[in-house]
Amino acid sequence: MPFPTLRRSGAAAALTAAALVVGLVAAPASAAPASAAPSAAVTAAAATTTPPAGTADLGGDTLAVPSWAKDRDMPGTRAAPGEPAVERLYVTVAAATSSTGDDTVTALDDASIRRAVADLSAFWSEESGGRVSVQLAAVEQRSLGLASCEANAAFGAARGVAHGGRFASFAWAGTHEHLLVLTREACGTKAFATVGGTGGEIFSSYGLGEQLGTPVLLHEFGHNLGLGHAGSAMCRSTTAVDGASGDLRTAPDASSTAQCPVEEYGDFSDIMGYSVAGARPHLSAPQRLALGWLPDAVRLAVPSARQRVVLGALDGRTGPRALTVVDPATGTSYVVEYRTASGRDATSTELRRAQPRCSTVGAGFTKCALTTDPATGGVRVLRSIGGAGTAVLAAGPVAGKGPSTRDTHLDAGERFTSAGGGVTVSVVSLSPTGGAVLDVAVGAQRAATTTTRLVLDRTRQSYGDPGPATATTTVTTSTGELPAGTVVLRDGTAVVAQGRPDASGTVRSPLPVTLTAGPHALTASFVPDDDRQVASSSPTATVTVDRATTTTTLQLGAATQTYYGSTGVRLTATVTQASGGRPQGVVTFSRDGVALGSTPLVDGTATSTLSTRTTTGTHRLTATFTPSDASVAASTSAARAVTVTRARSTSRLVLARSTLSKGQSPRATVTVTVPGIARPVGTVEIVSRGKVIGTATLTKSDSGRAVVVLPKRGRTGAYSLTVRYSGTANIDGSTSRPATLTVR
Ligand SMILES: [Zn+2]
Numbered sequence: 236m237p238f239p240t241l242r243r244s245g246a247a248a249a250l251t252a253a254a255l256v257v258g259l260v261a262a263p264a265s266a267a268p269a270s271a272a273p274s275a276a277v278t279a280a281a282a283t284t285t286p287p288a289g290t291a292d293l294g295g296d297t298l299a300v301p302s303w304a305k306d307r308d309m310p311g312t313r314a315a316p317g318e319p320a321v322e323r324l325y326v327t328v329a330a331a332t333s334s335t336g337d338d339t340v341t342a343l344d345d346a347s348i349r350r351a352v353a354d355l356s357a358f359w360s361e362e363s364g365g366r367v368s369v370q371l372a373a374v375e376q377r378s379l380g381l382a383s384c385e386a387n388a389a390f391g392a393a394r395g396v397a398h399g400g401r402f403a404s405f406a407w408a409g410t411h412e413h414l415l416v417l418t419r420e421a422c423g424t425k426a427f428a429t430v431g432g433t434g435g436e437i438f439s440s441y442g443l444g445e446q447l448g449t450p451v452l453l454h455e456f457g458h459n460l461g462l463g464h465a466g467s468a469m470c471r472s473t474t475a476v477d478g479a480s481g482d483l484r485t486a487p488d489a490s491s492t493a494q495c496p497v498e499e500y501g502d503f504s505d506i507m508g509y510s511v512a513g514a515r516p517h518l519s520a521p522q523r524l525a526l527g528w529l530p531d532a533v534r535l536a537v538p539s540a541r542q543r544v545v546l547g548a549l550d551g552r553t554g555p556r557a558l559t560v561v562d563p564a565t566g567t568s569y570v571v572e573y574r575t576a577s578g579r580d581a582t583s584t585e586l587r588r589a590q591p592r593c594s595t596v597g598a599g600f601t602k603c604a605l606t607t608d609p610a611t612g613g614v615r616v617l618r619s620i621g622g623a624g625t626a627v628l629a630a631g632p633v634a635g636k637g638p639s640t641r642d643t644h645l646d647a648g649e650r651f652t653s654a655g656g657g658v659t660v661s662v663v664s665l666s667p668t669g670g671a672v673l674d675v676a677v678g679a680q681r682a683a684t685t686t687t688r689l690v691l692d693r694t695r696q697s698y699g700d701p702g703p704a705t706a707t708t709t710v711t712t713s714t715g716e717l718p719a720g721t722v723v724l725r726d727g728t729a730v731v732a733q734g735r736p737d738a739s740g741t742v743r744s745p746l747p748v749t750l751t752a753g754p755h756a757l758t759a760s761f762v763p764d765d766d767r768q769v770a771s772s773s774p775t776a777t778v779t780v781d782r783a784t785t786t787t788t789l790q791l792g793a794a795t796q797t798y799y800g801s802t803g804v805r806l807t808a809t810v811t812q813a814s815g816g817r818p819q820g821v822v823t824f825s826r827d828g829v830a831l832g833s834t835p836l837v838d839g840t841a842t843s844t845l846s847t848r849t850t851t852g853t854h855r856l857t858a859t860f861t862p863s864d865a866s867v868a869a870s871t872s873a874a875r876a877v878t879v880t881r882a883r884s885t886s887r888l889v890l891a892r893s894t895l896s897k898g899q900s901p902r903a904t905v906t907v908t909v910p911g912i913a914r915p916v917g918t919v920e921i922v923s924r925g926k927v928i929g930t931a932t933l934t935k936s937d938s939g940r941a942v943v944v945l946p947k948r949g950r951t952g953a954y955s956l957t958v959r960y961s962g963t964a965n966i967d968g969s970t971s972r973p974a975t976l977t978v979r
Pocket residue numbers: 293296297454455458464
């Protein structure tokens with residue numbers, strides 16, 4: 236059945252009610268205007284500060300009952316708390332004006348009235364555990380003859396005359412009789428009711444639609460039963476989610492100076508909060524307890540160590556379904572309940588994945604609602620506040636937000652601590668069928684001391700070794716409970732590992748393979764999650780890290796080379812690290828113990844070439860690796876031998892003139908050629924007929940060439956001349972081909 240969307244300003248409506256209704260007491264809170272357009276896309280990130288679409292405007296909907304009337308509500312006529320009572324409802328269907336142009340769209344016929352009263356009775360019977368039922372006593376039609384329909388005027392015109400005047404002047408007080416005035420006109424969509432007095436009066440122009448008309452009726456009847464509004468409180472603190480009694484004050488907006496402003500109606504899990512179309516949530520546990528409707532609730536007030544309480548869902552039948560816990564330090568009572576998406580609570584806005592509603596509560600603080608996961612439900616902590624109202628505390632952290640943003644329920648793993656510090660409620664787990672498992676502590680709790688032990692499975696490891704030593708840290712507590720916190724393993728001041736203790740209180744951490752060579756003093760510290768356990772640290776345990784060993788090998792491209800030859804022997808050094816890492820550093824090649832030069836190691840290899848000027852003979856070559864990382868050891872290769880052979884020479888003799896007369900001195904040009912050596916030195920001898928007939932010494936300035944003047948030949952004839960080059964330590968000697976000299 237559709238219901239017209241509500242558009243009126245809550246503040247304006249509240250002022251109207253205050254001005255016209257006699258005996259109004261509570262300062263009306265302004266309900267924020269209903270959102271005009273429901274959002275189709277519901278995401279956790281999005282949030283709105285206005286009530287959900289289809290929220291009834293019930294601002295200022297309470298009427299006080301004067302004390303002189305309440306005085307007639309004497310014991311004897313009123314049922315004692317918890318005693319069964321039958322509430323009798325007299326319905327007046329009023330036509331405010333002679334025109335019916337603005338009739339409500341919902342029918343006010345007898346069938347609709349009977350269905351609404353049946354809903355009313357079923358609801359309050361369930362909330363009261365069968366103690367309250369509602370009967371339809373009488374229905375009458377009445378024309379008020381007003382010029383227009385204004386809610387307070389219509390109610391004022393009807394209340395004195397309805398049903399023969401039996402409700403005039405609060406005559407109903409103490410009788411369990413109720414007057415319900417329904418108008419055929421919308422009359423600005425207003426509803427209000429008297430609060431308490433064992434009986435009461437209700438006005439509603441919302442009609443009897445099931446979406447909003449009946450929920451509004453359930454809410455207003457709650458006022459008749461003495462109930463105030465269900466609000467939500469957000470304390471403006473990043474450390475305290477609760478405040479002193481005076482800190483929780485109903486405040487219409489964020490500009491209030493209250494430490495913990497209470498948004499009246501701001502509890503979406505309670506029929507006494509905002510009336511949202513289609514929502515018929517239960518009445519919260521504090522109100523049920525106040526009316527004696529939850530006799531099986533648990534009460535904890537005596538200081539005690541933590542004890543476990545399992546709460547059944549408030550919607551269910553297994554108890555206990557509420558916990559009252561009193562802070563011995565302040566005397567403040569807290570009521571804890573578990574709400575699940577079942578029964579009537581499946582209709583609650585909080586539990587049907589509505590768009591989260593977050594509102595600013597003064598600078599920097601944000602209160603969120605409509606965020607409870609319907610799969611798990613949520614635990615709520617509530618307090619009673621003035622005006623017979625309640626406040627659910629915004630005590631729950633919101634994932635991904637800081638401590639200045641909270642929502643109105645606790646999930647598993649979350650915790651509430653009262654302002655006085657004497658009450659702690661920790662949610663251990665949540666199960667809609669198994670209940671909410673809570674750990675509750677009352678009174679100042681002495682924190683459990685802890686002991687941290689650190690054991691190493693060995694005291695040495697090698698740098699870079701992929702199989703390092705393992706540190707085992709064990710934390711025990713003085714109470715025997717499991718340590719709750721983090722173990723931090725440090726090398727001096729540097730953190731090398733951390734983790735949470737397992738079910739045996741143990742954390743096993745392989746030491747980093749990057750620990751540098753040398754001794755390391757390790758300590759393990761236990762950092763508790765909260766102040767229920769005390770931090771502790773282990774004595775020092777030392778592990779010594781040995782430098783990683785290396786191996787250097789040297790390979791030669793050849794076993795020999797020639798003095799001043801065209802190429803030198805290629806030297807290749809390869810370095811490996813025992814732990815498998817890639818060594819970094821330089822390789823120094825040495826010949827016969829003398830360093831020849833250093834080459835950077837690239838990809839484990841360094842190369843060089845032996846100089847061709849290396850003198851002849853056999854030489855011992857080695858390669859030495861010098862690491863750049865102090866945690867890696869140096870190494871030197873085995874020696875390799877290389878033999879350098881002498882350079883080969885070629886000698887040549889050229890005569891200035893090959894034919895001479897006796898008495899002339901022959902002149903010979905001697906040339907010694909050595910590949911790679913432009914200026915060979917040594918001696919040359921010119922030989923003829925087995926005799927040395929001339930010599931010369933080659934110096935570097937000769938560039939391998941000398942002109943020798945030979946003695947005169949005394950006889951004519953042909954002479955064969957050759958030159959013999961002596962060679963040096965590094966150059967082989969040589970003899971030229973013969974040259975012929977003819978003497979005439
Ligand atoms: Zn109300």
